Amino acid sequence: MAKAAVQSTRREKMEAKERAILDAARIEFSERGFENAKMSAIAKRxxxxxxxVYLYYRNKKELLDSVVAQFWQILTQGARKATLEHTDTLAKLKALADFHLFELVKDFDFVGFTVRTRETGTLDSPSLNPIRGYVAVFDEIFQQGVDRGIFQETAPLWVIRDLFYGTLEYSSRTLHLHKTRDAQAVTQHLAEVFIALYGNTKTANSATGLERIEERLASIEAKLEVRK
Amino acid sequence: MAKAAVQSTRREKMEAKERAILDAARIEFSERGFENAKMSAIAKRxxxxxxxVYLYYRNKKELLDSVVAQFWQILTQGARKATLEHTDTLAKLKALADFHLFELVKDFDFVGFTVRTRETGTLDSPSLNPIRGYVAVFDEIFQQGVDRGIFQETAPLWVIRDLFYGTLEYSSRTLHLHKTRDAQAVTQHLAEVFIALYGNTKTANSATGLERIEERLASIEAKLEVRK
DNA sequence: GCTTTTTATGAATCTGACTCAATATAAATG
DNA sequence: CATTTATATTGAGTCAGATTCATAAAAAGC
Structure with missing residues (x-):
């Protein structure tokens, strides 16, 4: 009994230490960026x-990876939470877009180097897994939309997903640069994109059906044009 | 005369030296990435x-900024060239998307840290100007589309632009990770987005025979699908 | 030619990531 | 509880590489 208690205390101590280092690193990286963050400062904090620090993380880069992984995990939790508050698929998507964009702008300086990590990582890099978990949130919502018959997959899912996250990520940069711009304009527009492009005509009335036909015709014309 | 010749030789020498350093830096950064690039290696090259090196560039970061600026300038030239080969606005847009995506994937590792520079830069940072010049290419094409009456600005231009570049940039990451995926799927889809969302549908039709038309549309779409 | 100004050099400095021999702490054993 | 063994922590020391600066070379001015 006493033995178990001591052991758990020991493990707890180490886990607490690891968490302390990770927290310190997150703060230091956020405040100074990767280059200017000092391992000595993280240790002191x-x-x-x-x-x-080197007993828990092989080197500075790996420490960053862990911080980034944690960041995406927390983000995923937040996204799931924000999303669960809605039942309508489009509302869910809008909520996800709003949440994502808001978080990216808020933690902009931090996200800056999470992106870089993604870039330098290879396909099977473990640092990619948390991001996979995050994009899955989108996939699930869209899939639900397809199941419910309000969306149709007019392009490969990854293409649609990239449009979604790509637009939001890029927009977070411009919103960061131009504080006066309205984030709502981005997510609102994105919601319209999803209605216009992937919205299923079966549920629509005849008036919007006509518009859909025109869009489909235009799309076909474009395909023919491009193919030449 | 001799004096002028000497002066110009001197300036030319310095300009050549500056160019040599910039070229060396571009190669070194491309091959090793920012962190692993050594100033001593750049100097030697x-x-x-x-x-x-420090007479021409204050420090490593500033050297990178210059390399990045040069990169975007060259990219802008290429984009203008690729774009001028078409007259149709949509074809221009498609060409720009194809060019942009191709270049991003090709120089992916390099683009990686150009993004970071953008992130760390402030609004009036001079390193942003070349990127401004680049996005202007898109703006001009879209504006031309509006003038010609085939596009309508259903959202603020910056929102539309961010969707365009954001999708492409994010997709370049995906394409880099999954070599098997097709870049055409992205640009093709993007072209469709532009038709569906911003395409001007002035030419409305009467609502008679709606179902017959829809049937024929489905048939045409199916044929197109098969041809892929 | 000689003086002044500009440009180039690379050894020396400085910073900060990372290592490792020494030390402290906890667990196991008797 | 004392002793041995295993594990965790420390921080001074190493090392790589960016940046500086006293000195030298080259060019310009006179």
Whole structure:
């Protein structure tokens, strides 16, 4: 009994230390960026010796990876929560877009180097997994829309997903640069894109059906044009 | 005369040296990435002493900024060239998308840290100007489409632009990770987005025989699908 | 030619990531 | 509880590489 208690205390101590280092790193990286973040400062913030950091993380880069992974995990939780508050698929999508964009702009400086990590990572890099979990949130919502018959997959899912996240991520940069611009304009527009492009005509009335036909015709014309 | 010749030779020498350093830096950064690029290696490649680099560029970061600026300038030239080969606005847009995506995927590792520079830069950072020049290419094409009456601005231009570049940039990451995926799927889809969303549908038809028309449309779409 | 100004050099400095021999702490054993 | 063994922590020392600066070379001015 006593033995178990001691052991768990030991493990807990180490876990607490690891968490302290990770928290310290997140703060340091956020405040200074990757280059200017000092391992010594992280160690001091976490109240451990410099060498101790290296017992938990192989090097600075790996520490960053862990911080980034944690960031995406927390983001995923938030996205799931924000999304569950709605039942309508389009409302869910809008909520996800709003949440995502808001978070990206809020933690902009931080997200900056999470992106870089993604870039330098290879396909099977473990640092990609949290991001996979995050994009899955979108996939599930869209799939639900298809199941419910209000969306149709007019393009490969990954293409649609990339349009969604790509637009939001890029927009977060411009919104960061131009504080006066309205984030709602982006998500609102994105919602319209989804209605116009993937909205299923079966549920529509005859008046919007006509518009859909015109769009489909235009789309076909474009395909023919491009193919030449 | 002799004096002028000497002066110009001198300036030319310095300009050549500056170019040599910039070229050396571009190669070194491309091959090793920012972190692993060594200033000493850049100096050696440019055949100057290490200290000389610092006469032309304040530090490593500023050297990177210059390389990035050059990159976007060259990209802008290429985009203009690719775009001028078409007269139809939609074809121009498609060409720009294809060019942009192709270049991003090709120089993916390099683009990686150009993005970071953008992120860390402020609104009036000079390193942003080349990117401004680049996005202007899109703006001009879209504006032309509006003038010609085939596009309508259903959202603020910056929102539309961000959707365009955001989708492409994000997709370039996906394409880089999944080599098997087809870039055409992205640009094709993007072209459809533009038709569906911003395409001007002035030419309305009477609502008679709606179902017959829809049947024929489905048939045509199916044929197109098969041809892929 | 000689003086002044500009440009180039690379050894020396400085910073910060990372290592490792020494030390402390906890668990196991008797 | 004392002792041995295993594990965790420390921080001074190493090392790589960016940046500086006293000195030298080259060019311009006179």
């Amino acid at each position: 976490a109240e451990v010796a410099e060498g101790t | 440019a055949e100057v002493a290490e200290g000389t």
